[in-house]
Amino acid sequence: MPGPIQSIERAAAILRLLARGSGRLGLADIAAGLGLAKGTAHGLLRTLQGVGFVHQDPVSGQYSLGDALSHLGPGYLDANDLRSRASNWADALAARSGEAVRLGVPDGGSVLVVHHVFRPDDTQQSLDVGSSQPLHATALGKVLLAFDADLAQTVLSGAPEPYTRRTLTTGAALSGALARIREADWAAEVEEFVPGEAGVAAPIRSFGGLVVGAIGITGAVDRLCDTRGRPRPALVQSVRDAALAVSRDLETDR
DSSP states (O other): OOOOOHHHHHHHHHHHHHTSTTSOBOHHHHHHHHTOOHHHHHHHHHHHHHTTSEEEOTTTOOEEEOGGGGGOSTTOSOHHHHHHHHHHHHHHHHHHHSSEEEEEEEETTEEEEEEEEOOSSSSOOOOOTTOEEETTTSHHHHHHHHTOHHHHHHHHTSOOOOSSTTOOOSHHHHHHHHHHHHHHTOEEEESSSSTTEEEEEEEEEOGGGOEEEEEEEEEEHHHHBOTTSOBOHHHHHHHHHHHHHHHHHHHHOO
């Protein structure tokens, strides 16, 4: 069995040290407190600072715990924050694809739609912000399931509802689909939730590659899919490009 990773143990020790007493320590104090060389301690502190777990005062140079630690947990990235970061890219995706765009985050056993851009035409449409969609029957939901083992286990251990005859409701079918999504890094739905409707979605990632949401398009099957019922590659690429752009914004905001 592999042993512990020393750098992670040392980083955890730094966080515990900063959580004590005044919570503000200089580099020399941290290095001495943990028996580390200053260069080693400095490298660890820079990494922790880069992901927001440690903050360095620009005047004193002392270190303290960072704000990102208080945001850990299932909802650590506020949905409104994610929506504001993604809105420009969602607008561009709607214009490029000609389809409606939705941004979703996990919410218990469903997908919560936190942003919705209408299809850029003159047809009547209803706003879906605040609505819930099933995890197993939508492209947005399947992306979230594919990269969250606990969430997937909850769905797989239950009895997924068959919304149409094409909805994946067995553990084997859904597990196979999720494995393919992880490999391809995007998901599709073709008449699995609404007859005549298809969707494509891709994951949005934050620090360290953690999936915090999904962005995707939905529309008529004949527009999104080819004659064999497969999503059109150009649309898939547009969705993936938008997801990557939002992810880059999140990862570089430190």
